[in-house]
Amino acid sequence: MKKIVVDGLKYKYPLSEALALQDISFEIEEGEFIGIIGKNSVGKSTLCQALVGLVPHFYKGAYGGKVLVDGLEVRNHSIADISRKVGMVFQNPFTQVTGSKMTVYEEIAFGLENSGLPREEMRQRIDEVLRLMRIEHVKDHSPFDLSGGQMQRMAIASIMAMKPDILVLDEPTSQLDPAGSEEVFQAIQDFSQQGITVIMAEHKMEKIAQYCNRVLLLHEGRLVDFDTAEKIFSREDLKDYGVTAPVYTRVCRALGVKKQGCDGYPVTLEDAELALRRSFA
Ligand SMILES: Nc1ncnc2c1ncn2[C@@H]1O[C@H](COP(=O)(O)OP(=O)(O)OP(=O)(O)O)[C@@H](O)[C@H]1O
Ligand SMILES: [Mg+2]
Numbered sequence: 001m002k003k004i005v006v007d008g009l010k011y012k013y014p015l016s017e018a019l020a021l022q023d024i025s026f027e028i029e030e031g032e033f034i035g036i037i038g039k040n041s042v043g044k045s046t047l048c049q050a051l052v053g054l055v056p057h058f059y060k061g062a063y064g065g066k067v068l069v070d071g072l073e074v075r076n077h078s079i080a081d082i083s084r085k086v087g088m089v090f091q092n093p094f095t096q097v098t099g100s101k102m103t104v105y106e107e108i109a110f111g112l113e114n115s116g117l118p119r120e121e122m123r124q125r126i127d128e129v130l131r132l133m134r135i136e137h138v139k140d141h142s143p144f145d146l147s148g149g150q151m152q153r154m155a156i157a158s159i160m161a162m163k164p165d166i167l168v169l170d171e172p173t174s175q176l177d178p179a180g181s182e183e184v185f186q187a188i189q190d191f192s193q194q195g196i197t198v199i200m201a202e203h204k205m206e207k208i209a210q211y212c213n214r215v216l217l218l219h220e221g222r223l224v225d226f227d228t229a230e231k232i233f234s235r236e237d238l239k240d241y242g243v244t245a246p247v248y249t250r251v252c253r254a255l256g257v258k259k260q261g262c263d264g265y266p267v268t269l270e271d272a273e274l275a276l277r278r279s280f281a
Contacts, residue, residue, distance in 0.1 A: 001029065001030045002027050002028070002029060002030075002068075003028050003029060003030045003031075003032075003069070003070055003165070003166060003197045004026075004027065004028040004051065004067075004068065004069055004070075004166070004197070004199070005027050005028075005066070005067075005068040006024055006025055006026050006027070006050075006051075006065070006066070006067050006068075007025050007065055007066040007067075007068075008023055008024075008025055008064065008065035008066065009021055009023070009024040009025070009050060009064070009065035009066070009067055010022055010023055010024075010062075010063070010064040010065055011046065011050060011055055011056065011061060011062070011063050011064075012061050012062040013046075013059060013061045014059070014060050014061045016061075018221070019221050020043050020046045020221050021043050021046055021047060021050065021221050022220075022221040022222050023065070023222070024047065024065070024221075024222070024223045025065075025223070026216060026223060026226050028197060028199065029197075030195070030197055031192070031195050031196070031197055032197055032198075032213055032214060033189070033192045033197075033198045033200070033211055033212050033213050034197075034198065034199045034200070034212060034213070034214055034215070034216060035200055035201075035202055035208035035211070035212035035214070035215045035216065035229070036048070036199065036200065036201040036202070036215075036216045036218060037201075037202065037203070037205065037208060037215060037216070037217055037218070037232075037243055038217060038218035038219055038224075038241060038242070038243065039219075039241065039242030039243065040242075042218045042219050042220055042221065043218050043220075043221045044170070044201035044218055045091055045170050045201060046221075047201075047218065048088065048168050048169075048170045048199070048201055049088075050067055050074070051067065051069060051074070051086060051088075051166075051168050051199065052074075052079070052082055052083065052086050052088045052168055053074045053077065053078070053079045053082040053083075054079065054088075056075065057078070057079050058079065063075065069082060069085055069086055069166065070085045070165060070166065072085065083164075084164075085164060085165050085166055086164055086165070086166040086167070086168060087159035087160075087162050087164035087166070087167050087168070088159065088167075088168040088169075088170070089155050089156050089159050089167075089168070089169045089170060089172050090155065090170055091170040091171045091174065091201075093148070093151040093152040093154070093155040093175065094151065096155040096158070097143050097144075097151065097154075097155070098110055101143060102142060103139065103140050103141065103142065103143075104130075104135060104138055104139050104140070104141055104142075104143055104146070104154050105126060105130075105139045105140065107143050107154060107158060108126050108129060108130070108154065108157050108158045108161050109122060109126055110158070111158050111159070111161060111162050112125065112126070112161055112162065115162070125161045125163070126161055128161075129157035129158075129160045129161045130157060132157070132160065132187045132190070133153040133154070133156055133157040133160075133184070133187060134153065134183060135150055135153050135154060135157065138150055147175075148175035149175045149176045149177070149180050151175065152172065152173065152174070152175045152176060152184075153176075153180075153184065156169070156172055156184065156187075156188075160187075160191060164196070165196065165197065166196070166197045166198075166199070167188070167191065167192075167196055167197070167198045167199070168199045168200075169188065169198065169199070169200040169201070169202075170200075170201045171201055171202055171203065172184060172188070172200065172202075173185065173202075173204070173207075181204070181207070185207055185210070185211055188200070188211070189211055192211075200212070205233070205243070205244065205245060205246045206246045206247070206248075206268075208229060209229045209233065209246045209248075209249070209267035209268050210268050212229060213228070214226060214227060214228060214229075215227065215228070215229050215232045215233075217232055217241060217243065219241045219242075224241060228264070229267045230259055230262050230263075230264030230265065230266070230267055231263075231264050233245040233246060233249045233264070233265065233267050234249065234253070234263070234264035234265045245265075245267070246267050246268070248266055248267060248268060248269055248271070248272035249265045249266065249267050249272075251272065252265040252266050252272050252275060252276070253265050255276070255279070257272075257275045257276055257279045258275065259271050259275055260274070260275060260278065
């Protein structure tokens with residue numbers, strides 16, 4: 001089933017000359033884990049915001065084409081309606097904090113309070129996401145006493161607690177160290193394996209390769225390609241888009257070792273190891 005359909009989307013911020021998104025079309029099936037990549041300022045965050053309705057409802061500006069989320073046309077529905085289906089984690093976790101809650105626990109509870117859930121279910125969900133995001137030990141702290149990494153975990157926990165059908169994440173681990181990032185990606189993957197559709201803008205190509213089943217490459221507001229990580233990272237012209245393939249892909253390309261049964265180069269450590277062992281056997 002198609003969870004997201006984007007058809008001829010064009011968008012320009014108010015007071016801006018250039019289009020931030022130019023004639024973008026793609027479709028995402030239920031349960032996919034999609035990566036959005038591209039260098040700085042190509043429109044990754046803008047596209048994420050178009051999937052949750054902040055573009056155009058919050059930012060205004062000039063808008064053309066269609067975005068359908070679970071059958072709802074974003075342009076014709078309020079952000080409140082759309083947010084029942086889609087949860088978004090922002091690039092800067094500070095943007096996400098309400099600023100009105102005394103503790104991390106209350107901050108996470110905030111989104112659930114208007115959902116009409118029974119208290120006990122709310123408590124269970126909050127305990128679960130605190131555990132998943134490994135922030136149980138700071139649940140009674142003020143959100144503003146957290147480190148950047150803890151704040152990012154709290155922002156993700158708040159959205160996960162709502163159990164949206166679709167999760168949009170804009171560079172969700174920018175404040176985290178490598179071990180912390182890995183933990184958070186694993187938690188997002190668990191979520192995706194429960195059938196949730198995940199769309200994630202990210203600069204860490206090794207992570208994109210490891211977790212995403214398809215990758216959408218953006219450049220200057222245009223969609224360049226939307227395909228498997230192997231296809232995208234094996235493109236000869238990748239450098240023209242300011243993107244560096246995972247190190248495993250670059251090594252295998254230098255050695256001319258392709259992934260078995262596939263026209264591209266390996267993109268993960270496991271696949272590179274397999275391909276290299278076979279080729280040197
Ligand atoms: N609120 C805004 N008002 C006007 N222009 C904006 C606004 N937000 C972003 N832009 C412009 O839109 C274009 C796309 O920006 P966007 O933030 O979507 O890029 P990005 O790919 O997410 O970049 P990054 O990798 O740095 O996060 C840029 O030219 C940017 O300057
Ligand atoms: Mg961005």
